[in-house]
Structures are given as C-alpha cells and as structure tokens.
Amino acid sequence: MKGVWECFLSTARSRAVTLCFLAIGGILIAGILAAAGTEGTLIAILEAACLVTVLLWLAVSGLLEWKRFAELEKLVEGLTIPERYLLGEMLPKPVNDMEKRYFQVMREVSRSAIGLVEQARREKEEYCDYVESWIHEMKTPLTACTLILDGAISRDNMQSCDSVPSCDTEGEKSTETEFMEGAFEEKPDIGAWLYERQTDLRKLRRELKRADNLTESILYYARLRTAEKDVKIREFSVGESVGEAVRSQMELLIGAGISVETEGDFTVHSDEKSLCFILKQLLINCAKYCPGCHIRIRAEEGVISVRDNGPGIPAHELHRVTERGFTGSRRKDAALGSGSTRAGSGGTGMGLYIVKELCDRLGITMEITSKEGEFTCVTLEYGSRVK
Numbered sequence: 001m002k003g004v005w006e007c008f009l010s011t012a013r014s015r016a017v018t019l020c021f022l023a024i025g026g027i028l029i030a031g032i033l034a035a036a037g038t039e040g041t042l043i044a045i046l047e048a049a050c051l052v053t054v055l056l057w058l059a060v061s062g063l064l065e066w067k068r069f070a071e072l073e074k075l076v077e078g079l080t081i082p083e084r085y086l087l088g089e090m091l092p093k094p095v096n097d098m099e100k101r102y103f104q105v106m107r108e109v110s111r112s113a114i115g116l117v118e119q120a121r122r123e124k125e126e127y128c129d130y131v132e133s134w135i136h137e138m139k140t141p142l143t144a145c146t147l148i149l150d151g152a153i154s155r156d157n158m159q160s161c162d163s164v165p166s167c168d169t170e171g172e173k174s175t176e177t178e179f180m181e182g183a184f185e186e187k188p189d190i191g192a193w194l195y196e197r198q199t200d201l202r203k204l205r206r207e208l209k210r211a212d213n214l215t216e217s218i219l220y221y222a223r224l225r226t227a228e229k230d231v232k233i234r235e236f237s238v239g240e241s242v243g244e245a246v247r248s249q250m251e252l253l254i255g256a257g258i259s260v261e262t263e264g265d266f267t268v269h270s271d272e273k274s275l276c277f278i279l280k281q282l283l284i285n286c287a288k289y290c291p292g293c294h295i296r297i298r299a300e301e302g303v304i305s306v307r308d309n310g311p312g313i314p315a316h317e318l319h320r321v322t323e324r325g326f327t328g329s330r331r332k333d334a335a336l337g338s339g340s341t342r343a344g345s346g347g348t349g350m351g352l353y354i355v356k357e358l359c360d361r362l363g364i365t366m367e368i369t370s371k372e373g374e375f376t377c378v379t380l381e382y383g384s385r386v387k
Helices: 002-014 016-035 040-077 081-090 097-162 170-186 190-230 238-248 250-255 272-289 351-362
Strands: 233-237 259-263 267-271 294-300 303-308 365-371 375-381
Touching: 002 016, 002 040, 016 040, 097 190, 190 250, 190 272, 190 351, 233 238, 238 250, 238 259, 238 272, 238 294, 250 272, 267 272, 272 294, 272 303, 272 351, 272 375, 351 365
Parallel strands: 259 294
Antiparallel strands: 233 267, 294 303, 303 375, 365 375
C-alpha cells in the first residue's frame, strides 16, 4: 500500500502543470456559471464531479505506472551485473509518444554498448589466444636449453673422468702420464676450472627453470578464462603428484638450500596437472622467499598440508596474500605462500591468486595459517572426492 501511495504522489507531482491548468479551468467555469445565475448547489456538484474525475484519473494513472515500474524493477533484478548493458533490448514496448522517444534513445545507447562490449571481448580473446600460443612457443626453447645444459654437464663429467690416467699397460700409463703432465703445465687448475664451469652451468639451469616456471604461471593465468575446457578429471595418486612437483623444482630447492620431507598418500578424483601446478607454486615461493628452511608435505585422508619453518607472514597481510597483484611489505625474508618481496628481488603477486582460483574451480578448500617468526602452513582439502 505504501508503494501505491508513493506512486500516486509521484504521478501527481509529474502532472503538476496539468493539474494547475485544470484547477484554473474549474475556477473559471465556476465563475462563468455563477455569473450566468446558476444555483450554487449545482455549481458545487459540478465542481465536485470534476474533482472526483481528476482524482480517479490520477489514481488510475498511478496504478498503471506502478505496474510498469514493478515490471522494470523485476527485469533489472533478473539481470546479472555484466548483462545490464542488454537492458535497452529488453525494455517493454512504449505506450505514449514520450516513452517512444525515450525507448528509441535507450535502444541506440544499448546497441552502442553491446557493440563496444563485443569488440572488447573479441580483442581480449584474441590477445589471450596470442599470449597462450606465445607461451607454448617460449617453452620449447627453454626446454631445449635445459637439455643442452644437461648434455654439457654430462660431457664435463666425462672429461673430468677421462683425464685420469689409465692403468691397462705400462706403456700406455707412461704416455698418458706424460700427456697429463703437459696438460697441467698449460692449465694447472683444470679441476677447479671444470668445477667452476659446472657450477655456472647449474646456475644457468636454475635461471632457465625460473623462466620456465614463470611461463607456466602465465599460461595457467591465461587458461583461467577457459578452465572448464582444460580440466581433466580422473583418478590419480596424490603422493605421485607431490613427488613430481618436488622433482621438477629440485634445482631451485637445492640452490636455496631447502630440504623437503614428504609422507602419506591417498587417491582422489580431480585434475592432476592443476594439483601439480599448485604444489610447484608453493615450492617456488618457498625457494624464492624462504631459503634454508625445511618443508614438510603431508597427504592423508583427503588433506594435503605444506608446512615450512620459515619467518612466517605478518598477521595483517595473511588475509590478503591470495589477492591478485598483492606483493605485501618489503622485507628481507618471506614465508611460503607470501607475496612479499625481498630486498633486491621482486614478485608479481600472482602466484597464490592463481592457486586460489584453481582451488575454487576444482572444489578444493584452501587455508593458509602462519605465525610470524615460526611457520607457515598451506592446507588443501579435497572433501568427499577422496577414495
């Protein structure tokens, strides 16, 4: 009833000019009738009838407008926020000339907005497709460089072994000894040189691994728009995925002086590649922000916990570490899962955001707990899909 009364008052206000002219007209008619000698009773009856007619007109107009407003509100509420630009195409047909003009304006505005949205959507899809294809192309030379480095390290190891004299015959021993003596006269520190060369190759391999991790991270970010197409649900062993994630990041973990302990296993129906990426991202963060720590990965009864004994995450930043682009406060050290940056190094703040998005899409409950100066623990719970 309150809505009807408000609509009635709104109708009266919108027709204030018309009501003023009707009032002036009623007064003039009453004056003319009085001047013509018409009885006062008749004039009062005529004026009352006019007043009732005007009030009925306002009431009916208010009810019709209230009904149309209710339809519009229902139409707007039925649309999600991204679809509001389609409202101009869904408006009810106009009932008078003024509404027709407004309807035409809204239709033009809506069609213009639809065109701009579709153009932006096409450009976004084309850009994301290009980024995804570029990443695939980029991963090929990175993999090739890693294989070349593996071959170089193997050849250096073989050369260092071949430099040891053979003891098959006395003549061969004498010849090889003379050769080695000549070699060491030219390069007396060949052992140290080989060691430094292998160290440099290992450092280069770690940097290539970091580049490969970054390309994989942006690839998963690009795939978030079509995650339902890339997800492959099947039964797999969580323990095997944990082992694969640790092995893939072994260079970074060794370079950061990090030890990893794994235990437990269970079988689950989910996307194995996504879980492997999630675990790798946690290990990457730890290698980057928490060198020298010990990581314990435990899998049992549908729950995976990744815990380190690093410096932890500040309490005021803990609830924000999964926000897109959040990099936290600049400190020398940060814990596993923190988006904080160390002095001299930067972070994108995207790692845990992508991890959280993947967990939400796969129905994994993710929880991060931490105590500054003691530990950080990331818990992944699968729930009812555990076998």
